[in-house]
Amino acid sequence: MTLAQEGSFLSKPDHVVIIGAGIVGAASAFHCLEAGLKVTLIEPETPGASQASSYGNAGWLSSHSVLPPASPGIWKQVPSWLADPLGPLSVRWRYFPRALPWLIRYLNAAWTYPKIERTAHALRSLLAGAPALHQHMAQQAGVGELIERKGLLHAFLSREHFLLDAKAWEIRRKEGVSWQELDAAALADLEPDLDPKYTFGVFVAETGSCRNPGAYTAALIRYAQTRGATLLHARATGFRIENGSLKAVLIEGGEVLCDKAVIAVGARSKAFATMAGDNVSLETERGYHAVVAGVEAGPRLPTMFADCKVIVTQMNQGLRVAGQVEIAEADDTPNWRRAEILRDHLLALYPALPRNLAPEQIQIWMGRRPSTPDGLPCLGLASGCKDIIHAYGHGHVGLVGSARTGRIVAQLAAGHPPEIDLSPFSPTRFN
Numbered sequence: 001m002t003l004a005q006e007g008s009f010l011s012k013p014d015h016v017v018i019i020g021a022g023i024v025g026a027a028s029a030f031h032c033l034e035a036g037l038k039v040t041l042i043e044p045e046t047p048g049a050s051q052a053s054s055y056g057n058a059g060w061l062s063s064h065s066v067l068p069p070a071s072p073g074i075w076k077q078v079p080s081w082l083a084d085p086l087g088p089l090s091v092r093w094r095y096f097p098r099a100l101p102w103l104i105r106y107l108n109a110a111w112t113y114p115k116i117e118r119t120a121h122a123l124r125s126l127l128a129g130a131p132a133l134h135q136h137m138a139q140q141a142g143v144g145e146l147i148e149r150k151g152l153l154h155a156f157l158s159r160e161h162f163l164l165d166a167k168a169w170e171i172r173r174k175e176g177v178s179w180q181e182l183d184a185a186a187l188a189d190l191e192p193d194l195d196p197k198y199t200f201g202v203f204v205a206e207t208g209s210c211r212n213p214g215a216y217t218a219a220l221i222r223y224a225q226t227r228g229a230t231l232l233h234a235r236a237t238g239f240r241i242e243n244g245s246l247k248a249v250l251i252e253g254g255e256v257l258c259d260k261a262v263i264a265v266g267a268r269s270k271a272f273a274t275m276a277g278d279n280v281s282l283e284t285e286r287g288y289h290a291v292v293a294g295v296e297a298g299p300r301l302p303t304m305f306a307d308c309k310v311i312v313t314q315m316n317q318g319l320r321v322a323g324q325v326e327i328a329e330a331d332d333t334p335n336w337r338r339a340e341i342l343r344d345h346l347l348a349l350y351p352a353l354p355r356n357l358a359p360e361q362i363q364i365w366m367g368r369r370p371s372t373p374d375g376l377p378c379l380g381l382a383s384g385c386k387d388i389i390h391a392y393g394h395g396h397v398g399l400v401g402s403a404r405t406g407r408i409v410a411q412l413a414a415g416h417p418p419e420i421d422l423s424p425f426s427p428t429r430f431n
């Protein structure tokens with residue numbers, strides 16, 4: 001054995017502190033432990049509980065969700081975003097001036113199809129194969145039954161409505177996504193409870209879903225603990241960086257010494273990014289869900305509705321309808337009318353659902369998507385300190401995108417080359 005080998009054999013593994021125990025922090029911990037690193041997670045709340053976006057999402061493991069949220073020509077809708085506070089996308093008036101720089105970038109990022117194609121190509125590199133990656137993690141953590149790989153369904157009022165979005169599907173095809181088109185009879189056969197006004201469907205077989213994203217996150221954290229990770233119930237406040245090297249992550253009332261740190265606090269990441277030397281563009285796209293428990297009717301497959309922009313998924317807790325985009329201060333009061341609108345959509349979509357739901361059958365929630373204007377997360381080393389790793393900003397695809405994100409975080413933390421090109425995800429791209 002050479003001295004160098006002996007040294008590396010005897011040296012202690014690097015200590016990585018992961019800030020935030022949502023699904024991105026959880027997947028990062030999973031893969032850092034696989035890479036032989038020492039892991040501490042810092043999280044002030046219960047992992048996977050309702051403060052996290054990872055708790056209440058629609059559970060889609062949609063490896064084909066490669067388009068940014070905006071599209072060319074969407075700027076024409078800006079007045080309605082402000083005028084209709086209950087529309088599928090709205091911006092709160094008093095927050096508009098603060099959101100404006102982000103909104104301009106949001107529109108610009110999807111101004112032309114070539115721009116959208118570049119985003120789709122990058123997102124596909126992050127999302128491809130995600131259902132299998134999640135299945136592996138869930139099985140290791142003892143909750144394999146939470147991940148289903150039955151595919152996902154898009155329901156349209158008609159084939160003509162599907163064709164309105166033909167360009168987007170063409171971009172998906174270029175990225176290797178394939179799908180099966182269903183006429184009215186095939187759709188009714190597949191989804192007998194669905195309102196028959198939906199006469200066209202698109203089934204994407206490569207995808208999957210999660211039956212309880214909050215429980216999945218919590219299980220990954222518990223599994224990390226059984227493999228030696230420490231979960232510290234604390235709120236991180238910043239970094240101690242000396243001569244460009246990270247010494248510690250600061251927490252309220254103290255600090256945690258470490259070699260590497262990962263910023264994975266979702267919608268709360270901007271302040272940490274700034275402290276790490278990068279001025280990123282990150283907003284909170286707030287979303288809502290309603291869960292109806294104890295009902296028999298509903299979809300066989302998790303289903304997205306293009307016309308009312310909602311997703312309906314059978315969860316372990318009941319039938320979840322999720323959606324809405326509300327650009328507002330992260331901690332502003334929720335507008336629960338939005339969750340009621342989601343519930344009303346659900347009842348209309350599946351006429352066999354009972355109308356006389358008891359209040360205790362319905363649970364509502366508001367969550368915060370951590371969203372960049374171009375729909376790509378920030379993933380890579382910080383400019384101000386190469387020991388800090390950005391891993392946030394997954395917007396609408398944080399659940400599906402977390403699996404490969406975790407692998408990449410571990411590769412960066414271990415000093416290995418990342419498995420995909422990270423230049424489109426650079427946290428410096430907003431400079």
Ligand SMILES: Cc1cc2nc3c(=O)[nH]c(=O)nc-3n(C[C@H](O)[C@H](O)[C@H](O)COP(=O)(O)OP(=O)(O)OC[C@H]3O[C@@H](n4cnc5c(N)ncnc54)[C@H](O)[C@@H]3O)c2cc1C
Pocket residue numbers: 019020021022023024025042043044045047048051052053054055056057058059060061062234235236237264265266267268286287288289322323324367368369370391392393394395396397398399400401
């Ligand atoms: C309605 C809705 C539907 C969605 N549907 C889907 C879907 O079907 N598929 C999909 O892929 N994505 C979906 N998403 C998006 C997805 O939920 C998010 O992108 C993802 O959960 C983000 O995960 P995260 O770990 O980055 O953040 P979070 O889950 O928000 O976790 C961040 C964690 O950081 C902690 N934290 C905050 N501040 C600190 C601090 N100072 N110190 C330490 N810890 C801190 C928080 O307590 C929290 O636990 C949906 C989102 C919404 C709102």
